[in-house]
Amino acid sequence: MSESENIVIETAEKIFADLADAQEINRDKKGEWKAPLWQALSEAGLPLSWVAEEFGGSGATLAEGFGVLGAAGRHAIAVPLAETMLAGWLLAQAKISSPEGEMTVAPASPKDRLALNADGTISGRARGVPFAKAARHIAVLANGTNGVSIALVDARSVRIDAGLTLANDNSDTVIFDKVMPSVAKPAPKGFDQTALMLMGGVVRSLQIAGSLESMLDISVRYSNERVAFEKKISKFQAVQHNLARLAGESAAALAAATSAADTLANAKSFDDDAVFLEAVAAKIRCSEAAEKGGGIAHQVHGAIGFTIEHILHRFSLRALSWRDDFGSESYWAVELGKRVAARGADELWPLVASR
Amino acid sequence: MTAALRFDPIRLPEKCQQLRKEVRAFLAEEIAAGTFSPFKVNREDTDVPAFSRKVGERGWIGMTWPKKYGGHERSFLERYVVTEEMRVANAPTRRFFVADRQSGPVLLKYAPEHVKEDILPRICKGELCFAIGMSEPNSGSDLFAAKTRATKTDGGYLVNGTKIWTSSAHIADYMIAIFRTSPPTKENRRHGLTQFLVKMKQPGIQVNPIGQITGQFEFNEVVFTDYFVPDDHVLGEVDGAWKQATSELAYERSGPERFLETYYVLTELVRAVGDKPDTRAAEGIGRLVAQVHTMRRMSVSVAGMLQAGKEPVVEASIVKDIGTVWEQQLPHRVRDLAAFVEEEASNRETLEKQLSFAIKTAPKLTIQGGTTEVLRGIIARGLGLR
Numbered sequence: 128m129s130e131s132e133n134i135v136i137e138t139a140e141k142i143f144a145d146l147a148d149a150q151e152i153n154r155d156k157k158g159e160w161k162a163p164l165w166q167a168l169s170e171a172g173l174p175l176s177w178v179a180e181e182f183g184g185s186g187a188t189l190a191e192g193f194g195v196l197g198a199a200g201r202h203a204i205a206v207p208l209a210e211t212m213l214a215g216w217l218l219a220q221a222k223i224s225s226p227e228g229e230m231t232v233a234p235a236s237p238k239d240r241l242a243l244n245a246d247g248t249i250s251g252r253a254r255g256v257p258f259a260k261a262a263r264h265i266a267v268l269a270n271g272t273n274g275v276s277i278a279l280v281d282a283r284s285v286r287i288d289a290g291l292t293l294a295n296d297n298s299d300t301v302i303f304d305k306v307m308p309s310v311a312k313p314a315p316k317g318f319d320q321t322a323l324m325l326m327g328g329v330v331r332s333l334q335i336a337g338s339l340e341s342m343l344d345i346s347v348r349y350s351n352e353r354v355a356f357e358k359k360i361s362k363f364q365a366v367q368h369n370l371a372r373l374a375g376e377s378a379a380a381l382a383a384a385t386s387a388a389d390t391l392a393n394a395k396s397f398d399d400d401a402v403f404l405e406a407v408a409a410k411i412r413c414s415e416a417a418e419k420g421g422g423i424a425h426q427v428h429g430a431i432g433f434t435i436e437h438i439l440h441r442f443s444l445r446a447l448s449w450r451d452d453f454g455s456e457s458y459w460a461v462e463l464g465k466r467v468a469a470r471g472a473d474e475l476w477p478l479v480a481s482r
Numbered sequence: 483m484t485a486a487l488r489f490d491p492i493r494l495p496e497k498c499q500q501l502r503k504e505v506r507a508f509l510a511e512e513i514a515a516g517t518f519s520p521f522k523v524n525r526e527d528t529d530v531p532a533f534s535r536k537v538g539e540r541g542w543i544g545m546t547w548p549k550k551y552g553g554h555e556r557s558f559l560e561r562y563v564v565t566e567e568m569r570v571a572n573a574p575t576r577r578f579f580v581a582d583r584q585s586g587p588v589l590l591k592y593a594p595e596h597v598k599e600d601i602l603p604r605i606c607k608g609e610l611c612f613a614i615g616m617s618e619p620n621s622g623s624d625l626f627a628a629k630t631r632a633t634k635t636d637g638g639y640l641v642n643g644t645k646i647w648t649s650s651a652h653i654a655d656y657m658i659a660i661f662r663t664s665p666p667t668k669e670n671r672r673h674g675l676t677q678f679l680v681k682m683k684q685p686g687i688q689v690n691p692i693g694q695i696t697g698q699f700e701f702n703e704v705v706f707t708d709y710f711v712p713d714d715h716v717l718g719e720v721d722g723a724w725k726q727a728t729s730e731l732a733y734e735r736s737g738p739e740r741f742l743e744t745y746y747v748l749t750e751l752v753r754a755v756g757d758k759p760d761t762r763a764a765e766g767i768g769r770l771v772a773q774v775h776t777m778r779r780m781s782v783s784v785a786g787m788l789q790a791g792k793e794p795v796v797e798a799s800i801v802k803d804i805g806t807v808w809e810q811q812l813p814h815r816v817r818d819l820a821a822f823v824e825e826e827a828s829n830r831e832t833l834e835k836q837l838s839f840a841i842k843t844a845p846k847l848t849i850q851g852g853t854t855e856v857l858r859g860i861i862a863r864g865l866g867l868r
Binding site: 340343347350351361362364366367368370371372374375377378379381382383385386388389390404405407408409411412415456457459460461462463464465467468469471472473475476479480482 | 487489490491493494502563566567570745748749750752753755756757758759761763764765766767768769771772773774775776777778779780783796797800803804855857858859861862864865866867868
């Protein structure tokens with residue numbers, strides 16, 4: 128799908144350009160940019176892109192929503208757009224209508240598990256839940272004796288221990304102490320926590336890839352402006368080669384993330400080795416690119432890029448912190464390695480070449 | 483956006499996966515018949531002309547070329563599948579691959595009609611081996627410093643000089659070479675080189691083998707002494723080779739052979755660690771698989787863009803840059819991860835032999851067909867830095 132030809136993605140791009148300019152946000156120490164941005168996104172129906180109209184959403188396709196998230200990454204969007212989209216999508220799996228306002232999902236790590244008790248309450252602790260502090264509702268995946276359930280929980284009914292990501296966005300610990308959800312329904316057959324983590328991982332991959340695109344863009348621009356030793360630094364071969372490597376990392380992240388997104392948009396089930404490979408490879412490779420590519424972007428900028436006044440950190444630190452959500456690259460590498468080993472050496476190439 | 487790199491998620495159509503089955507079945511037959519071994523990665527002594535002819539009979543050489551020249555008018559994505567399956571099986575493709583990838587497309591574009599009619603069908607049958615005459619003793623990455631002269635004479639040119647690092651020149655039937663037909667001009671140092679079709683195994687050409695650090699003798703020095711090339715073997719514009727050299731490079735730079743050259747060590751590592759790897763081995767394998775998957779997605783994406791008639795020059799250079807650096811590092815990563823493999827692993831000896839060869843092969847991977855430095859220069863130009 129061509130991003131520029133899609134009305135949903137174009138709408139998002141326009142809102143980001145108008146209301147989420149990195150420079151203006153960086154200057155706004157009071158966070159006054161947040162409310163108008165969220166309002167515009169909500170009025171355009173973007174936070175509930177992945178919720179059908181009958182369940183309160185705008186009914187965009189998965190592919191369109193993924194396109195919106197790539198754009199959100201390019202603008203380093205720091206309101207819970209991705210989280211609300213993901214929450215709406217999770218609720219929709221169990222045909223639960225989405226309420227208005229900011230949402231997030233729990234758990235946000237494959238290592239945390241929430242339990243659905245026999246009395247219908249939810250117990251457990253979910254760490255690193257993005258924007259929990261800002262959310263009015265939490266979409267929850269919980270495991271009970273009768274299998275996996277999906278629930279909608281009022282954020283006022285849980286305890287939230289606030290935390291911050293590297294980029295100073297909320298990433299909180301949410302404690303469910305026998306919390307009664309507003310509604311809970313069984314997840315569809317075959318849908319489990321891994322499915323939620325894969326979807327969340329692809330969302331983060333797209334955001335990282337988008338942020339790398341912007342880091343490449345602003346680094347190239349800066350190198351063409353900054354003069355040192357009496358010439359633009361873009362004319363130094365060492366700088367050119369660093370930027371070429373940044374382009375490579377950005378390209379790898381983009382290719383991996385968009386391929387994984389396309390795979391999920393067309394997948395019949397998450398329980399498929401090829402789907403698993405696409406999703407976790409994207410998270411692994413994009414996370415690696417965040418480190419390597421972000422490092423080069425900072426190197427090109429020198430000291431100015433290390434300042435709070437410069438916008439680079441909005442992209443570089445967010446890309447780094449997005450690595451941690453929905454399973455880090457190390458976690459998924461181990462899982463992928465185990466799966467590859469279990470299939471056996473002669474089944475590796477057929478898996479890689481299956482699509 | 484300054485860069486606007488595109489890597490659209492291209493999928494191989496169903497007919498490609500059917501073709502893949504055919505290629506795998508064919509390769510399995512050839513392995514069973516002893517034509518080559520997928521475990522024997524030093525392919526020096528497995529130059530198998532009969533294999534080339536069989537691949538030709540299957541219609542897997544010149545797949546994308548017009549039928550009137552013996553081609554099969556199939557897609558770049560179908561060709562992609564054949565190329566990657568051959569590469570992963572360690573099939574002896576050297577004899578036909580250069581012609582299939584590079585020389586054939588150059589001839590299609592620039593050779594006179596009767597030359598095309600003569601040569602292209604024979605490439606498609608797997609009968610002809612091609613070499614590429616670019617580098618000279620004092621001209622490697624700096625292609626336009628080439629000095630080997632082609633001097634006009636009656637009905638053609640007389641060639642004098644030396645090409646070097648010429649892969650397969652000792653078995654090649656033809657070479658596509660660039661020779662100097664005029665001096666460079668002040669305004670354009672790239673001016674004055676012409677591309678020629680050179681028939682090998684003729685008087686005036688001496689091929690001297692050069693030993694490589696792998697123990698192979700796969701590249702050569704090729705000395706021309708008053709070697710005659712007829713006028714109809716000029717390819718394209720006289721003095722204008724520089725205009726021609728760049729446009730085909732996307733085909734050369736982004737194929738599966740640009741990241742799968744040492745892939746076999748990953749397969750053997752997975753075999754060696756068994757079905758219950760420890761955390762360290764699992765993580766290492768997981769990362770490598772994620773990386774190779776990503777490169778393949780990028781490479782398939784470029785193939786899809788070529789099929790759509792686009793010229794993804796920067797994207798193709800990125801694939802080769804990342805891909806060759808990866809395949810160069812791969813044997814070293816695999817060696818790290820294999821350090822704690824059980825002594826009794828069934829394939830220990832195979833893995834060690836393969837690692838030894840792959841580690842010795844590794845240095846050339848970021849040099850051949852355009853060094854990392856040249857590629858990054860091309861990418862930098864694409865980014866608007868030059």
